[in-house]
Amino acid sequence: GPFDLTIRNGRISNADKTFHADIGVRDGIIAAIGQGLPPGREDVDAAGLWVLPGGIDSHTHIEQLSGMGVMCADDFYSGTVAAAFGGTTTILSFCAQHREDRIPDVLADYAQRAKEKAVIDYGFHLILANPDEQALVHDLPRIIQGGITSLKVYMTYDRLKLDDYQLLDVLAVAGEYGAMVMVHAENHDMIRWVARRLLERGHTAPKYHTVAHDALAESEATHRAITLSRLVDVPVLIVHVAGEETVDIIRKAQQLGARVFAESCPQYLFLEAKDTDLPGLEGAKFCCSPPPGDKASQEAVWAGFKDGTLNVYSSDHAPYRYDASGKLPKGDATTFKEMANGVPGIELRLPLLFSEGVMKGRITIEEFVALTATNHARMYGLAPRKGTIAVGADADFALWDSTRKVHVTAAMLHDRVGYTPYEGRELNGWPVQVYSRGRCVVRNNELQVARGSGQFIARTRPEPMVDRKPSGKRGIFSGLVGLSSGPTEP
Ligand code: DUC
Ligand code: ZN
């Protein structure tokens, strides 16, 4: 019979191939892919357009209260609207536990807020700040079974940092129950030691953030996180990779057979440390952790994406306004140590990579799809439902016009941050129509769906955690989770 939606004559790209075909959608699912499909009640001619899987952004901070008590400017409405306008149809964002919080309360709070506001589908990672016995033995197994199949842990920040013993505890539980552990890898004491000396000498400007967060702090902690994951033989995913040496360390571990995965972000391809060296506090607009490096580190990140060392390209959208509510809690007197860390990028993530990667011939369209959608689905338990245009998958896709030229300004974006670090860039290509479960979300530069129409996606076991042949070493640890994971030393 007829379809709810037929997309005709598009050039479809998945991570493995590109082909010309029509797509027929029924009840939000792709029901057919082929030539000359019957009409749809909504019938769209995509001739001349690229039809790509909707982007999956697996690293976004939405409506999140930071450890320092700063609220993100984007809620689940503005954050998901901005994502959709940039061609993204699924986000994973963080439920942030603060050390005193009960995990079930944290999750219930985020779930309620997202349900009322999101316009595209979403899932959550848990930021785990307090891996005590209650968390390890009771809460984590339950939330993983409830579809939150990933955790983020921090090796730095006073209020979030876990020590190596605690990281091992978390890895052991994640391995046992099948969750991906995302690690913010920076050496806390190296940053603290340098920062203190800079501040004592009156070096408070944003550019000193990049001095305090030396690339060695990232590479040391990355090596340590990987080493801990190898000890217990549990996969790990290093997020927001910035530095050349860090990319090399990850590549080396992968060559040794370690199940190490990694993410990088637009800021590490398109921004540089020197962007933070601006008059006054302007440089704060370019400050994130870890900070972008130089041209050589940008090239290392491109090479890492190209050779598969880096698996996922996410925004790390951290929507802090350039004012006292966000980046500058003490106004003009804010030191680099007091700024909220992070840059926005949820809407421009895909257009930046499409323009500078695909259109300039640095990556293929299939690599673009893998890095922006398919690999996220595999790493985080969204496959086969999301991340690929295939019969049986959710009808999540974006129609891209590669001839569309866009001059980037903060005013054209849909987030509530008020600035973009990519102001003034000229981009080639834009997602002109976006579909989520067969619903047209964006057309003619207008939102077509209602607040709250996005759905929570309970995720399955991430692919790296499936069908693992436990090594002898891992055998020693498995089954001992409840026993070995008592309260950890301070
Ligand atoms: N870590 C993130 O993941 N995002 C923003 C800042 C940070 O430190
Ligand atoms: Zn982080």
Ligand code: ZN
């Ligand atoms: Zn982040």
Ligand code: ZN
């Ligand atoms: Zn222009």
